[in-house]
Amino acid sequence: MLKLSSLELKVPPVVHFAVTGGAMYFVAKQLPTFDYSLTGSKGLVSALAIAGVTLGVKGVIEFRKAQTTPNPHTPDKASALVTEGVYQYSRNPMYFGLLTVLIAWGLYLSNLLTLLLLPLFVVVMNQLQIKPEERVLAKKFGEAYQAYKAKVRRWI
Template sequence: MRTASAIAGSALFFIAAPGVVAGLVPWLLTARYHLPWSTLPGFVPVGWVLIVAAAALLLHAFARFALEGLGTPAPVAPTERLVVGGIYRHVRNPMYVAVLSIILGQALLFSSWALVAYAVIAAAAMVSFARLHEEPTLARRYGAEYEAYRRAVPGWLPRLTPWRG
């Protein structure tokens, strides 16, 4: 039952957070996707690759929270265990990295400077939230286990080889 609740909670949070940040807001900023697609060579396929790859990683990261951590990414329903498997062996903040990649993919797709500016603002908010809230909360909750993980795995630029902690 705990796993089912974690999956349901993660699904709801997926719609509420990345669904809004990487879906609804870019849709609104680009006049509901009525902008013409980029005419710059290579931008459209690169944008699509970025969006699809990042969406797959985002879904993977959400699944890790529910199945490995037995909780959700939502601060109101945190995991029971520190999530360090899968993509989390390469980067500590894969959800944020994926959401920003989706936004930047859309910026390429539509040649939209508004989406680039939005990505910069979203990145500043995500980095601030991670540093000021998430990291101290995880350090209090998981102690030495989190500190070892934090020292070994970069927060924002993925390491190529997985951490084997």
Template structure:
């Protein structure tokens, strides 16, 4: 799941929230306008594309492993539709995200790929469960629901990233802002919520209930750990303003969690 923590440092005399870095699209435009002045960003963008390409290839491999075959997608249109949309989601997320890291290139790429391993397990487990435990295909309405959840999740995750960039545009590290509008008015971590819907939708594409339950449990554990760490940093950075926002807004699911 992508990080939603703002990394900019606040002013020492204010408890206002940290302003977010420009989105990748904004930085790309600056790099094109001023060639030679953004070497770190261009290198980081290349790593992002490499990470995404490697991950998508790994996803196809995981699915093939779970199925035990490779000539499959032409007969299962919901699977093909999901993967086509998912590839678009990953590359779109790459463009609009704002968390360009400062880690050494190899360390950063390795860390991010390792962090995706649980997701690859889900992509392998769902078709494996359907193929070798139940056989056949899941009911059409279940597959359709899975595709719908994926599209809703992509809309939520990408929309939240875009809103984050929009509401913080023009801000500087010296004048940060806490985003509490748009999707952030309803949940504190809409990107995590959207990414989870995308992942959970895959288990419905195959109608794999065991994988679905494990995805919920493991996803909740990972989300809780990430949110706890990030919100501790947010409270330390933003003080009472963030505490108030946290009390008034649910974490992932309105009125539930």
């Protein structure tokens, strides 16, 4: 039997994002009885999608400024602890950006059941990506990382 821990840091976050987005689409098409209509949703969807992409890009830019790797598979290769820019509000703005785009996608699909998949994305990201990254960063950056963790929330 496959142990969940064997998948830690193995599946790219963008794959989790794509699988969740695909599952949301499948649910919306298979269960149209849960469709709804939301006035003004086009503007909200656009704003959320732009915000999500912007968060992700800003996260990568901060990593580049610090000359450290944004590669989610190799947190052990991090050469700096990034705490500036969007990282002063979220320890994981790139993942929060992906979640924000998924929220926009769920609103675009206009099906209530699609939104129920969002907590699953958060749980998967926490277990398979974020917690393993946190263990590596805590070991690598010690007290500085612990102080950062105490000051800034994991998601928002």
